[in-house]
Amino acid sequence: MATTSTQSTAEILRERILEGSFPPGTILRQDALAQLLGVSRTPLRTALAELARDGLVTYEANRGYTVRGFDVNDIRAAFEVRANLEGLACRLAAPRITGEQLDRLQRCVTEGDVILSKGVLDPDDLAPYRRLNVEFHETIIAASANPWIADFVGRTHNVPLASDRVFHWEDHAIIFRSHNDHHRILKALRDGQAMRAEALMWEHVTNAGDVLVEHVAPKITDRQAPVTFHSKDTGNP
Amino acid sequence: MATTSTQSTAEILRERILEGSFPPGTILRQDALAQLLGVSRTPLRTALAELARDGLVTYEANRGYTVRGFDVNDIRAAFEVRANLEGLACRLAAPRITGEQLDRLQRCVTEGDVILSKGVLDPDDLAPYRRLNVEFHETIIAASANPWIADFVGRTHNVPLASDRVFHWEDHAIIFRSHNDHHRILKALRDGQAMRAEALMWEHVTNAGDVLVEHVAPKITDRQAPVTFHSKDTGNP
DNA sequence: TAGAACAAGATTGTATCCAAGTTAAGGGGC
DNA sequence: GCCCCTTAACTTGGATACAATCTTGTTCTA
Known part of the structure; x- marks a missing residue:
């Protein structure tokens, strides 16, 4: 494949969040999410860091990522x-x-x-x-x-x-x-x-x-x- | 420490690049860079993905990160x-x-x-x-x-x-x-x-x-x- | 009974290891 | 001699293992 696993993971996650599949405030547990998306935690975490930079999820050190809410x-x-x-x-x-x-x-x-x-x-x-x-x-x-x-x-x-x-x-x-x-x-x-x-x-x-x-x-x-x-x-x- | 290693790595890298310590076009070899910054490749890669999202470095799949040039x-x-x-x-x-x-x-x-x-x-x-x-x-x-x-x-x-x-x-x-x-x-x-x-x-x-x-x-x-x-x-x- | 301290479980962050892809050099064929 | 193919070294991407931190439930004390 020409694309890497991190990229596709980020894309799928972005799509899901924009669609509203994950309600705002959802705590994204990395283990469960990685299992759902069929990848390991490593590419998932990289993808999450990207989405955090885009403002779609918020991040707190040692407490993980949560889906951001927009009013x-x-x-x-x-x-x-x-x-x-x-x-x-x-x-x-x-x-x-x-x-x-x-x-x-x-x-x-x-x-x-x-x-x-x-x-x-x-x-x-x-x-x-x-x-x-x-x-x-x-x-x-x-x-x-x-x-x-x-x-x-x-x-x-x-x-x-x-x-x-x-x-x-x-x-x-x-x-x-x-x-x-x-x-x-x-x-x-x-x-x-x-x-x-x-x-x-x-x-x-x-x-x-x-x-x-x-x-x-x-x-x-x-x-x-x-x-x-x-x-x-x-x-x- | 209240901050995580990934965050500080991203911050230091951002600072270095903005200062001009890494000339545009520099290929950032992860192993060497991780050694220089005193961290493993895992947090470094997350930091690089963030900087790529900010446009400071460019990324090509399977070919790594290079410092972006601005004209x-x-x-x-x-x-x-x-x-x-x-x-x-x-x-x-x-x-x-x-x-x-x-x-x-x-x-x-x-x-x-x-x-x-x-x-x-x-x-x-x-x-x-x-x-x-x-x-x-x-x-x-x-x-x-x-x-x-x-x-x-x-x-x-x-x-x-x-x-x-x-x-x-x-x-x-x-x-x-x-x-x-x-x-x-x-x-x-x-x-x-x-x-x-x-x-x-x-x-x-x-x-x-x-x-x-x-x-x-x-x-x-x-x-x-x-x-x-x-x-x-x-x-x- | 309320509150705090502690311990066990869960979750995140980092390091290491292995696989897959890329680059470069050398050898063989034309 | 030049081009292409093969192969080996190197680099990146992903998975797993381990360490650090947070959460939660329980127990003990005032």
Whole structure:
């Protein structure tokens, strides 16, 4: 295999935690967790140290790792920063974006048009549209030519419920407006209007945060009590 | 000891790399490095995984860790996002900063006045002034009540030469102007002028980046050839 | 009965050992 | 003579064993 056991362990754990398989406050017992994941404690511990650096789990010396909990304010704060960073990405990208990148953005927008032209939100279209959305944002960030933005925005996705893998695919009007933002952002970037692109992106992300917070707030209000993870648990509630 | 061996190893390594003790491209041989630091390979590897997550070293599966090199563009890019993030911190802090925090900012400014009133830059004043500077910025970031900003700005300090531990303590006019910015930023925050505080901080950080880049650019132009780290090396060139 | 001290069990942190992969050198074939 | 394959030394990755620390339950005392 081209990848190492530590890497795959970290990836699986990250996925599980972001999915919510391990409730916040869960104490991650290394022996049990290693057994569940089918690896020894050595790669598991390395993976945990990485996740701790990403803020997904907290660490206390000689007391192990626990799954970190995020409240509504953490999510709000994440979108606050992300709105600014992605706005900055637009401002930087406007004068230097390449034709090839503009083409890719155009493709995302056009394909999104097709999906949304139905007038209703087909559940089967969720995955493709989400992929388009991710590619649109990532292309702009890449066009900004500032690697820190990509890194930091990526880190704000390391939050359960705030990741762009969570998508509110219910209200056609909301998605339609969001997609319309993409149209305008692309237009602004093509015309080299840095400030306009920045303002549009800022509002675009800020509103997405508002929608998300409004939608998921009830889910997070009940703070789980600390829970211990044992080997008999499957990790899927 | 309250701290664990892994933690201290990571801290020492981080310090060493930021200082420049290990030139970019250095291949960090685990056996030799562990021997140098007086620990076994296990905690060392965990520490290295952490530093890799911070971007200080790069990792390739089955081929180990190498010290990452940063060029002028990386530093420029770091200041670009830092200027925006610290500007954002000001905007957020303006309406919610506490009296206690304003007092602390005032103290930083006043003590800085005393140091700079001499009219010349005494080398003995470098450390105290640098401490005041760090406290000023960190207080505002804390006042923004957005933990992501603190995290991300901290990460931009994880760059050799771009850390705030590097300070250009030569030109009195430059320092004086910079300190004058602090005066105005404090005034803006006290008066609740969010936009003004943001603009001032943006310019403040952007200019600091310009000065740094201009000053250190010659130092980085010569890109070191890849070098292997052996146990006989002391780590101090 | 409440509280503290102690001891046993459990859990984490570190070291050592073994396997798997990589790199480099030497030998054989064209 | 040059290229490729084989092989051996070296390095990294993972598993296991051992040491240090924490937790918990019990017992003894005031």
